[in-house]
Amino acid sequence: MSETTAAAQASQEPMAEKPVLARLSIAMFGMVMGIGGLSNAWGAAHRVLGAPLWISQVLLALAVLIFCALVLAHLAKLGFCFAEVAQEFAHPVRSSFFPAVSVSMVVLSIGLRAYALPVAHGLWWAGAVMHFVLAVTLIRRWILHAQDESVLTPAWFIPVVGNILVPVGGVPLGYVEISWFFFSVGLIFWLAFFTIVLHRVLFVPVMSQRSMPTLFILLAPPSIGLSAYLAFTGGQAGALGDILYCLALFIAILLATLWRHVAHGPFFMSWWAMTFPADGWAGASIAFFHARPSVYTQVIAFVALAVANGIVLWIAVRTALHMASGAAFRED
Template identity: 25%
Template sequence: MTSFLLHMRPMFFGSVLGIGGLANGWRMATRLWGAPMLIGEALAVLAFGLWLLWSVLYALKWLLHPGAARAELNHPAQGLIAALAPVSTLIAAIAIGPHVPLLGWSLFIAGTAGVALYAAWSVGGLWQGGRVPQEVTPILYLPTVGGGLVGAIACATFGQTALGWMFFGMGVMSWLSMESVFITRLFQHTLPAAQRSSLGMELAPPAVACVAYLTLTPGPADKVALALFGYGCFLALVMARLVPWLRQQPFGPGAWGYTFGVATLPLAALKLTEQGAGEPVTQMALALFIAGNAIIGWIALRSVIGVFAFLRRPAG
């Protein structure tokens, strides 16, 4: 158990975002195309189960190995991955809310509070400066951009539209202010292979912003939503062009960093279709949905194989 806890990383919460995003896509596919409801709800329960598992293990790590957990949190390049804990709590709330409303509301309240507090704490640290270019990666998006935009989706889902627009503002303004910083760093400094999975977080903001915007404005889709979706599609093409370069990083838990954007881009296409965007989005929706399921399924399969390989290793 000690060895397993020491290998527990906040990045594991990324699986909740990927599976939870896929669950929401299947829920939408049920409404649009009559896809089996059981698939979406099974994925939602799986996302909640993963969140519960990682939460318990991460809490035990802080309880039994506080030095190791604190060292991770203070790491200049990787520390802010801990933002996935409150963000995944919101995903878990959306996943379980339709089945256990009281639990869903409790997680929603805890998640929104956690996102706001952790974002303020992390930005307060960033404003003090002292970072070198090698420490500036899209991981810095997680507390404010990821937290703000997922917070907006969760607020809209739980009927808190005014609060949702506030979180949307936090997410979008943080994204716009940091985007040029990351792109400039990428232009000037090669991203080491060990950090390249962080680019998966570069893919997510426009897609998540599109879903958040559409969830907050349930009327007909407008040009703002289409513009956000278009930028998300462009980034997906860039990521596809980079696949050989990205694969120079060995497979590991960081691969889940790709999955939220991969799951949310087809979800954005499905929501645009539902809200009357018309062509060419309706033609793209099915292809993106199939691709998202295939990519996340492959990452999940590789992860399960990796877990079994870890468990079968000789002790010591």
């Protein structure tokens, strides 16, 4: 057999599959955001609507367990598969999911505040510092290197608008001044990036099926922004609160009309991007009902919570099947 023939046959053979550890995606932290965010929404429902507390507690425990497992797994990946981590952080889309780790810390700190205050303080500080470093690093990269608009997705909101979440956990812990810093950065950059993302969605060829669920991230900034604003004002809804509430409601209705276009095709772990924005909308709607009680705000609060539960449950079932088949660890 000639060397040419052997080389041709070798090129036709499938490449050796990377170990599972090397194929873990940082986007898996979206599970912590989705389940932890739903726990916080149920916590708000317990305080405002009289919902059972145990639902929030069970979801919080599950989110903590998943977070610990993912942290250990990704630390192992960092130690044994550093090249794959560096490659993922250099990717124009996947890199935006790294701040999901810091957002997860803040989400868990909000839920744990009532049960383990020192842990909540530690998680909030770790999440805030990590998110600041990642936001500066990624925004600096975007400034120094020209970006391909065709690969832009709403996932870019995660490192930028994740700053808005920090006050939701920080203000009740007493970190008001620091929280104002994060809120200001997140709010102003949200306005800028919303324009950029909307331009990409309207005037650039349609996003891939894998990226379409990230459209739900558009719901996160006004929803989380409303919760942060209510934290600053002690639960008093002013003009800015009304604006954020109405904008979040409009985006939620718009996404509902796009549901069949967003959630179709093969399942990917990126679908978890739909969960946290829905959770945030539910929590913000419940908080706004508490601030401005009426039949309308009450109905919207119940609907938002039901929608968040439905989305998280549906995606959790799809994820279990996805993992059982092994496909979750073969996503390219």
